[in-house]
Amino acid sequence: MKFYDLAELATRNLRESILRNSLTTLGIAVGVSSLVAMLSLGIGLQQLATRRLRKSGLFDTVVVTSRRDLRSFGREQESSGPAPAESPALDEPAREKIAQIPGVLEASPDIRFVTELRYEDKLHLTLMAGIPGSAKDRDAFEGMQGGFFSSDTAPELILQKSFAEELLGRKRKPGEDDANVADLAAPLLGKELTMRYAERVAAGRSATASVQITENHPISEPAGAVPGAAYSVVSRQLTLKIVGISDLDPDSLRGPVRARVFIPLKLAESLHVMQPNVRDTTAAFSSTPTYATLSVRVRSPKDVQAVETAIKKMGFNTFSIVDATRSMRQFFAVLDLFLGIFGSLALAVASIGIVNTLVMAILERRREIGIMKAIGASDIDVKKLFFAEAGAMGVLGGAVGVALGWAIGRVINVGTNIYLRRQELPPEQIWFVPWWLVLGAVGFAILVSLISGLYPASRAAQLDPVQALRYE
Amino acid sequence: MTVGLDKFNSDSSSAVHCENVSRYYHMGQALIRAVDGVSIQVRAGEFLALLGASGSGKSSLLNLIAGLDRPSSGNVIVQGRNLAALSPEELSKYRRHTVGMVFQSFNLIVSMTVLENVELPLRFAEVDRAKREALAREALGRVGLSARLGHRPSELSGGEQQRAALARALINQPHLLLADEPTGNLDSRTGTEILNLVRGFNESLGMTVVMVTHERALAERYASRMIFLADGRLVDDQPNLAPSAASGARGGES
Numbered sequence: 001m002k003f004y005d006l007a008e009l010a011t012r013n014l015r016e017s018i019l020r021n022s023l024t025t026l027g028i029a030v031g032v033s034s035l036v037a038m039l040s041l042g043i044g045l046q047q048l049a050t051r052r053l054r055k056s057g058l059f060d061t062v063v064v065t066s067r068r069d070l071r072s073f074g075r076e077q078e079s080s081g082p083a084p085a086e087s088p089a090l091d092e093p094a095r096e097k098i099a100q101i102p103g104v105l106e107a108s109p110d111i112r113f114v115t116e117l118r119y120e121d122k123l124h125l126t127l128m129a130g131i132p133g134s135a136k137d138r139d140a141f142e143g144m145q146g147g148f149f150s151s152d153t154a155p156e157l158i159l160q161k162s163f164a165e166e167l168l169g170r171k172r173k174p175g176e177d178d179a180n181v182a183d184l185a186a187p188l189l190g191k192e193l194t195m196r197y198a199e200r201v202a203a204g205r206s207a208t209a210s211v212q213i214t215e216n217h218p219i220s221e222p223a224g225a226v227p228g229a230a231y232s233v234v235s236r237q238l239t240l241k242i243v244g245i246s247d248l249d250p251d252s253l254r255g256p257v258r259a260r261v262f263i264p265l266k267l268a269e270s271l272h273v274m275q276p277n278v279r280d281t282t283a284a285f286s287s288t289p290t291y292a293t294l295s296v297r298v299r300s301p302k303d304v305q306a307v308e309t310a311i312k313k314m315g316f317n318t319f320s321i322v323d324a325t326r327s328m329r330q331f332f333a334v335l336d337l338f339l340g341i342f343g344s345l346a347l348a349v350a351s352i353g354i355v356n357t358l359v360m361a362i363l364e365r366r367r368e369i370g371i372m373k374a375i376g377a378s379d380i381d382v383k384k385l386f387f388a389e390a391g392a393m394g395v396l397g398g399a400v401g402v403a404l405g406w407a408i409g410r411v412i413n414v415g416t417n418i419y420l421r422r423q424e425l426p427p428e429q430i431w432f433v434p435w436w437l438v439l440g441a442v443g444f445a446i447l448v449s450l451i452s453g454l455y456p457a458s459r460a461a462q463l464d465p466v467q468a469l470r471y472e
Numbered sequence: 473m474t475v476g477l478d479k480f481n482s483d484s485s486s487a488v489h490c491e492n493v494s495r496y497y498h499m500g501q502a503l504i505r506a507v508d509g510v511s512i513q514v515r516a517g518e519f520l521a522l523l524g525a526s527g528s529g530k531s532s533l534l535n536l537i538a539g540l541d542r543p544s545s546g547n548v549i550v551q552g553r554n555l556a557a558l559s560p561e562e563l564s565k566y567r568r569h570t571v572g573m574v575f576q577s578f579n580l581i582v583s584m585t586v587l588e589n590v591e592l593p594l595r596f597a598e599v600d601r602a603k604r605e606a607l608a609r610e611a612l613g614r615v616g617l618s619a620r621l622g623h624r625p626s627e628l629s630g631g632e633q634q635r636a637a638l639a640r641a642l643i644n645q646p647h648l649l650l651a652d653e654p655t656g657n658l659d660s661r662t663g664t665e666i667l668n669l670v671r672g673f674n675e676s677l678g679m680t681v682v683m684v685t686h687e688r689a690l691a692e693r694y695a696s697r698m699i700f701l702a703d704g705r706l707v708d709d710q711p712n713l714a715p716s717a718a719s720g721a722r723g724g725e726s
Contacts, residue, residue: 001595001596001598002595002598004601005595005598009595012583012584013583016583367579368581370579371579371580371581372581372592372596373540373564373567374538374540374567374573374575374579375567375568375573375592375593375596375640375641376564376565376567376568376569376593376596376597376644377564377596378560378561378564378565378596379560379561379564380561381564381596464541465540465541466535466540466541469540469575469579
């Protein structure tokens with residue numbers, strides 16, 4: 001029998017016992033929807049967690065230091081790579097080379113220095129860091145009061161909550177909860193601070209134009225010296241405006257050397273702040289900037305290892321936090337498996353429904369099967385017909401089930417977000433139905449239906465036509 | 473294949489050749505001999521009536537000739553092929569193309585219209601859709617049911633249902649028409665109409681007809697030969713030299 005005829009006869013037969021077949025199909029649909037619902041929840045949660053980890057900036061960052069910077073030397077680093085004195089300088093050409101390693105999104109200099117900040121005639125000593133514009137979307141700035149820097153060179157700063165507390169002179173008692181960032185922001189946002197820092201200036205060079213200069217004591221270059229070998233350290237000050245108070249700790253990756261005050265990276269670079277490292281104090285001043293540390297951001301946590309290896313080959317030290325996403329993926333694979341098994345249980349029950357329906361149909365249509373055989377249907381024709389009926393229920397049940405599962409997902413997503421909004425939390429997408437799940441679920445439904453149809457179909461095919469025709 | 477087959481092949485006028493055919497059933501401990509060592513040779517174009525009381529084995533023999541059942545022993549040879557040796561697939565092909573069957577209880581599929589019922593054997597024969605409908609319409613025209621194409625069997629009278637069944641049996645232009653008590657569920661007038669149609673096909677198309685009946689009068693009226701069975705055995709085989717009611721009685725065809 002031709003496929004078209006088979007399909008037509010199958011749908012005609014399904015229509016004949018419309019109620020029973022609809023109920024069976026509904027059973028498959030419920031099974032598929034539970035499978036889709038379970039798996040899309042697992043996938044959604046995994047994506048949410050991955051998104052969170054990525055936004056945290058903890059697992060996609062590699063910190064690169066020069067081997068000449070002996071302060072950050074561990075035993076392991078001593079025994080590998082070139083000797084510190086022979087290692088390459090971490091300068092601008094090296095930064096550009098690192099930025100071109102496959103998987104690297106950006107390689108920005110890590111500038112951090114101790115500075116003196118004056119606020120309302122009171123001095124505060126703290127560690128300050130420059131942050132690139134790309135950090136804006138990181139999780140670390142979630143819940144921040146105020147806003148991000150208006151530009152990459154704006155004389156603006158963002159305070160970490162704890163420093164804001166210090167500025168306001170608030171002291172937290174032991175056991176007390178974290179201060180509410182909104183309370184801290186109200187008196188501080190828009191206020192100005194004066195920063196004092198030490199600029200390294202080449203002898204004879206004029207100070208950077210963008211910096212407000214109040215004191216300048218250039219030392220004249222000694223006669224006969226190599227140009228740039230002599231430099232002076234100039235004390236300067238700069239007025240900065242507070243634009244944001246961060247609730248979280250944007251620099252948590254740095255542990256003990258984490259900064260509590262942040263300025264735009266480009267601004268930090270332009271200040272030429274004297275950094276406390278040996279090379280910086282002994283090397284000649286050159287037009288090529290040299291960095292103590294680079295912060296390299298990679299496309300995905302999976303790329304961290306390869307990028308680290310490539311950078312180590314260049315002769316630098318690297319540091320990263322072990323990829324937490326790997327174990328997380330493992331966890332979600334197991335979770336998805338279990339959710340899939342539970343989701344499939346309903347489909348297994350539905351498959352028994354198919355067997356039941358088709359076996360009933362054989363009993364009812366015994367005579368019809370006998371007639372078809374008498375007028376020339378082969379055993380294979382009869383088998384195919386029952387198979388096609390099972391398959392048609394699978395296709396229909398699968399399609400309805402995917403739609404149902406998707407709808408359940410939407411409802412739960414909307415419900416969750418209403419709840420989150422009430423808790424004053426940002427909305428989240430905890431439900432995700434990828435296209436492969438849609439196709440896979442329909443395919444799985446058809447497969448389960450066909451397997452369920454195996455027994456009834458072969459039973460129908462084996463029916464003895466003489467017996468079947470005698471049956472009333 | 474067998475000695476019988478060679479013998480059959482040499483006689484080209486033979487349509488069906490049953491060679492010492494038996495069909496036994498086990499019913500608990502008992503062995504039922506439904507057909508017991510029957511040998512018959514049916515000539516092409518013959519109108520044969522199988523007569524006998526209920527349980528005499530006439531329907532069992534017809535099922536063996538139809539290829540719906542296989543003999544316990546012996547051979548059934550139709551058009552040079554021994555049905556006992558055919559594979560299930562070949563047997564279904566045989567039923568599709570070589571024989572047409574009509575039953576006492578019409579055996580139309582109730583969920584299909586008359587046209588669809590008649591078309592059904594063509595679906596199994598994988599005939600194109602357009603051609604299928606034209607052939608079915610033509611066959612239904614021949615049995616006088618052109619006006620009832622879209623009706624379901626339940627909306628037809630017994631006679632009309634049997635005509636539809638006859639159209640279905642003839643749609644694949646078989647060589648052999650097998651009828652199992654075709655008038656058993658019909659009144660005598662309608663039964664006569666149906667048999668007139670059958671005889672018309674027998675005469676005009678040269679189609680061999682084997683009809684099972686328990687009504688001797690009908691057999692004498694239409695068949696050219698009568699075979700009597702009792703307890704599965706052949707008890708008498710007589711030609712009916714002058715079947716009555718010739719062409720004049722074919723009024724029911726219109």
